[in-house]
Amino acid sequence: MAKQEDQFKKVISHAKEYGYVFQSSEIYDGLSAVYDYAQNGVELKKNLREYWWKAMVQMHDNIVGLDAAIFMHPTTWKASGHVDAFNDPLIDNKDSKKRYRADVLIEDYVAKYDDKIEKEVKKAEKRFGDSFDKEQFLATNPRVLEYKEKGAAILARMGKSLENEDLADVKALIEELGISCPLSGSKSWTDVKQFNLMFGTKLGASAEHATDLYLRPETAQGIFVNFLNVQKTGRMKIPFGIAQTGKAFRNEIVARQFIFRQREFEQMEMQFFVRPGTQKEWYETWKESRLKWHLSLGLGMDNYRFHDHDKLAHYADAAADIEFKFPFGFKELEGIHSRTDFDLKAHQEFSGKKIQYFDNEINENYIPYVVETSVGLDRLFLAVFSNSLQEEELEDGSSRTVLKLPAVVAPNKAAILPLVKKDGLPEIAKDIFDQLKFDFNVTYDEKDAIGRRYRRQDANGTPFCIAVDYETKDDNMVTIRHRDTMEQKRVAIADLKSIIDAEVNMGVWLNKAK
Numbered sequence: 417m418a419k420q421e422d423q424f425k426k427v428i429s430h431a432k433e434y435g436y437v438f439q440s441s442e443i444y445d446g447l448s449a450v451y452d453y454a455q456n457g458v459e460l461k462k463n464l465r466e467y468w469w470k471a472m473v474q475m476h477d478n479i480v481g482l483d484a485a486i487f488m489h490p491t492t493w494k495a496s497g498h499v500d501a502f503n504d505p506l507i508d509n510k511d512s513k514k515r516y517r518a519d520v521l522i523e524d525y526v527a528k529y530d531d532k533i534e535k536e537v538k539k540a541e542k543r544f545g546d547s548f549d550k551e552q553f554l555a556t557n558p559r560v561l562e563y564k565e566k567g568a569a570i571l572a573r574m575g576k577s578l579e580n581e582d583l584a585d586v587k588a589l590i591e592e593l594g595i596s597c598p599l600s601g602s603k604s605w606t607d608v609k610q611f612n613l614m615f616g617t618k619l620g621a622s623a624e625h626a627t628d629l630y631l632r633p634e635t636a637q638g639i640f641v642n643f644l645n646v647q648k649t650g651r652m653k654i655p656f657g658i659a660q661t662g663k664a665f666r667n668e669i670v671a672r673q674f675i676f677r678q679r680e681f682e683q684m685e686m687q688f689f690v691r692p693g694t695q696k697e698w699y700e701t702w703k704e705s706r707l708k709w710h711l712s713l714g715l716g717m718d719n720y721r722f723h724d725h726d727k728l729a730h731y732a733d734a735a736a737d738i739e740f741k742f743p744f745g746f747k748e749l750e751g752i753h754s755r756t757d758f759d760l761k762a763h764q765e766f767s768g769k770k771i772q773y774f775d776n777e778i779n780e781n782y783i784p785y786v787v788e789t790s791v792g793l794d795r796l797f798l799a800v801f802s803n804s805l806q807e808e809e810l811e812d813g814s815s816r817t818v819l820k821l822p823a824v825v826a827p828n829k830a831a832i833l834p835l836v837k838k839d840g841l842p843e844i845a846k847d848i849f850d851q852l853k854f855d856f857n858v859t860y861d862e863k864d865a866i867g868r869r870y871r872r873q874d875a876n877g878t879p880f881c882i883a884v885d886y887e888t889k890d891d892n893m894v895t896i897r898h899r900d901t902m903e904q905k906r907v908a909i910a911d912l913k914s915i916i917d918a919e920v921n922m923g924v925w926l927n928k929a930k
C-alpha cells in the first residue's frame with residue numbers, strides 16, 4: 417500500500433515538474449479538485465482526444481461528430497433525470513467531520529478482497545512456477561472463491577439498497593462491516609443523505625429575470641437533444657452514432673486522487689442509436705471494441721478489466737466499466753451503458769416534440785435505443801501517464817527516470833540536440849527542426865551536456881533524440897536515439913521524417929484496435 421502511495425506521489429510531482437499538470441490557481445493555494453494542463457499536458461491531452469476522435473468518427477462511416485454548448489435549456493436536466501436522481505449518497509464521520517461517499521467507502525472495503533486475491537495469486541505463482549494456470553486458479557481456489565463471493569454479496573446488497581433508496585440499510589452495512597473513517601479511525605457515522613452533484617448558475621442581466629441553469633454534468637444530453645437535427649441533416653440511417661468531446665462539471669463530494677476525480681473534467685462520449693431489441697448485441701460489440709481501442713495504446717491487458725454493474729443508473733438496462741489499474745488500484749476508466757430509449761423518450765415528453773425514427777427496412781416508426789460509450793479524457797491521461805512513468809536500473813549501475821508514453825500520443829515526437837553550441841552545429845539542428853516541424857511537434861535543446869539532455873527528454877517522454885555532431889557537417893547524417901531502448905543509430909537527415917513517422921503515425925497505431 418505504502419509502495420502504491422509513493423508511486424502515486426511520484427506521478428503527481430513528475431506531472432508538475434515536467435509541465436504536464438498544475439494545480440489550478442496555485443498562487444492562491446489552489447482550488448480543490450481543479451487542475452490546469454501545462455505545456456506538455458495540453459499536447460498529450462490533445463493527442464489522446466484526437467486518437468479517440470479518429471477511432472470513433474474518422475474510422476466509422478456511420479458515426480459523426482458534434483460540439484454542443486455547455487449551457488443547455490434547464491428542462492433538459494429535468495427530462496434526463498439529473499435534477500431528481502443525479503445524487504451521491506453521502507455520510508459524515510462525526511469525529512473527523514470528514515464527508516465521504518457511502519458507496520465509495522463500501523467499494524473501497526470490497527477492493528481489499530481484490531488485494532487479498534492478488535496476494536493469493538502471487539503466492540501460488542511462486543509455488544507452481546511455470547506450470548501455474550492463473551485462470552484455473554481464479555476459478556477454483558477455495559479461498560479466492562470465498563473472497564469473490566463475500567465481495568459480490570456486499571456489492572449486491574449495496575446496489576439493492578441504493579436502488580430502493582434504502583439509505584438506512586447503506587448505513588447499517590457500513591456499520592456491520594466495521595468501516596472506519598480513513599482519517600480518524602472512528603466508526604461514529606451520521607445517517608446517509610443524498611446530495612445532488614450538479615453546479616447551478618444563472619443566465620440573465622438582472623437577478624429578478626435570471627434563469628437558473630446548470631453546468632452540464634455529462635456531454636451526452638447535448639447529443640440526445642440534437643438527435644433529430646443530426647439524423648435528418650446527415651441523412652443518417654440506424655444504426656448510427658454521434659460522438660462528442662467536451663467539459664462536464666460535477667460537484668464531487670470526494671474529490672481526491674489528483675485528476676482522477678475532478679469537479680471540472682472532459683468526457684469523450686458516443687451515443688449509438690439502434691433498433692429496439694438489438695441493444696444487447698450492440699452493447700457487447702461496443703464493450704469489445706472499446707477494450708481493443710484501449711489495448712492498442714500498448715499498456716498491457718493486465719492493466720484492464722471489466723466490471724459489470726449491479727447497481728444500474730436510472731437510464732440503463734445494462735452497464736459495465738472498463739477499469740484500469742491506476743496507482744491506487746483498479747478503478748473506472750470508461751463506462752459502456754445500454755441506455756434504452758430513456759433519454760429520447762423523456763425529451764419527447766418534456767419538449768412535446770416527436771423524436772422518432774422511421775425505419776424503412778421494417779416500415780416502422782420508433783424511438784431508437786441507445787448504447788453509450790463514455791470515457792473520461794483526464795482519467796485516460798492519468799492511466800497513460802502513470803503507467804508510463806518508470807524508474808529503470810541501467811547496466812552500468814546507474815538509473816534513469818523515463819516516461820514511456822505511447823509514441824503516438826507523446827507531446828513532442830523528437831528533440832533536436834546539437835552536440836555543442838558552436839561551430840555551425842546549432843544552425844544545422846535548427847534547420848532540421850524547420851524541416852520536421854511541418855509534420856511533428858519537435859523541440860530544440862542546446863543546454864547542458866548531451867547525456868543530461870537525453871535524460872531530460874527521457875523524463876519528458878520524447879520518443880526520439882536527434883544529435884547533430886561534427887561529422888554531420890560532412891556526411892549529412894545524425895544520431896537518432898530511441899527513448900525506450902536507448903539504442904543509437906546513424907541515419908541520413910533526409911530519412912528522419914519517415915523513421916519518425918513509422919513509429920508515431922496514428923493510422924498505424926489505430927490499426928491495432930481493429
Ligand code: GAP
Pocket residue numbers: 633634635636666668675676677678679680681682683685748749750751788790791792793794795
Ligand atoms: N454519460 C454517461 C456518464 O457520464 P459516468 O460513468 O458518470 O457516465 C463517464 O461518466 C466517464 O466520465 C467515467 O468513466 C470517467 O472516466 C469520467 N468521469 C466521471 N466523473 C468524473 C470526474 N469527477 N472526474 C474525472 N472524470 C470523471
